[in-house]
Amino acid sequence: MATILLRAAFAGYLGGTLAFLGYLATRRHGLAKIGLGLSVAALAVHTASYGTDCAVYRAMVIVTPRGMCSLLAFVTAALTLAIAARHRLLILGAFIMPIVAILAGVAVAAPEPGTPAVVLQGPLFPLHVWTTYLGFAGFTVAFGVAVAWLVQEREIRSRHPKPLAFVLPPLDTIERLSLSLVNHALLLTGAGIVTGVLYLKQTDGVWWAWEPKATATVACWGIYAAVPVLRRTAGWRGRRLALLLVAGFVFVVFIFGGLSHLPGPLKPGPR
Template sequence: MSILFFKIVLAFYLAGTFAYLSYLIKQRPIISTVATAMLCSGFLFHTVSITLRYMEAGYTPITNLYEAPSFLAWAIIGIYLIMQFRYKITVFGSFVSPIASILILVSSAFSKEIGPLPPILKSFWLPIHVVLAFFGDAIFALAFCAGIMYLIQEHQIKSKKIGSFYYRLPSLKVLDDINHYCLTIGFPLLTLGMITGSIWARHAWGSFWSWDAKEIWSLLTWILYAALLHGRINIGWRGRRAAVFAIVGFFAVMFSFLGVNTMLSGLHTYDR
């Protein structure tokens, strides 16, 4: 059942992405309405799909490479929709929805079978640790999109080559504010995710920190965002520099999220 819903979700997200991209070009209000409707429907089916999967599997469905990207996409779309309804920046969707679509496509490339949960993951820490980390990652994904938009808009204004993006994208101030908000919410979530992870590791593996590949990459990611937060608050980093940090930071996030599990091996690799 959850697989069927998953396919519907994929269809809605792809259609939504298509609509958001054509909105970026055509700028017709009706297209943005359609795009939002697609994404909202996709999100509802996604919620149902994840709930069903939870009931079928008996544990929070975030343990393998089919479940995890899908869950991250769900979190990204959920937070994005809240933002769109609050701040009314529809073009943002043209940057966010492709990311969610790619994640869902990644997800669909992996086996959807529900295997027995490795004994080590049978813990109440699983949902706490992973959900915190994923919501942090989702917010960093939004900061990444805002960063890309910032760089485009800044280039247009700085180089004085006014193109169609100049009219379509929001102001530099708004984009920089999004970067700031995302950082102040995402960073604590990431930190909490890592703290809960290390407490769990103490119970499961016997030590708080064991230099596993995922741990190292997460630490690197954490240091990047910590540097940005420090720079923002104490030195006055903003604008272009903050945007670049958010983009680089998100690549680190994606690598510790997907790359580590597919390319490296370590304690966090469960589904091989």
């Protein structure tokens, strides 16, 4: 049942993506509304798939390629829709929902889990998972926002801006939004790393195991931590900042694409 619901959610995300891209191309407001409606529906179905997971396994399946991509798609979609609604920036859907659709597509294509490798139990492990994933979702949305900045900047710099330039948000607004996203995501991912370390100590008795995913996550955090630091110390803004966010996202892709098949250091805790 969970698989069927996940497929339905993927279809919804894909439909939402196409509608948002249509809005980007034609700037017909109706398409943005359709994109929003389809994405919200997909998110609801995705939530239901987690409900089914919980009913079957009494846990959310997360530490498999399918689980990781599905959860990142879920959290990113929720964050994107919340930001789009709050800031009235539906156009951002065209830059972020394609990533959500790809993540959901990878989750659908990945093999189904037998029994969950890791279950959310105890206070520390769920905290670790949610903070880390919310942080990664923040980085993912910041990537989409940075791409929107690069597109808008290119349009304005061209001296012959197409109508798209008058629909995309102002450069200053996009930059502020991306910085706010990175700052919040840094806090959340930082909290995720700390809780992960504490959980490892609790289950394995060691603070650090040099496991590839955890190590890559710390490196990724370091890249994003450079964003506020370079902005304050070296006055990095605009294009440089946007490119740094794009580079940081390459690391996120590496963690979720290249390392997701590797087993993590975290084992199920005592039931």
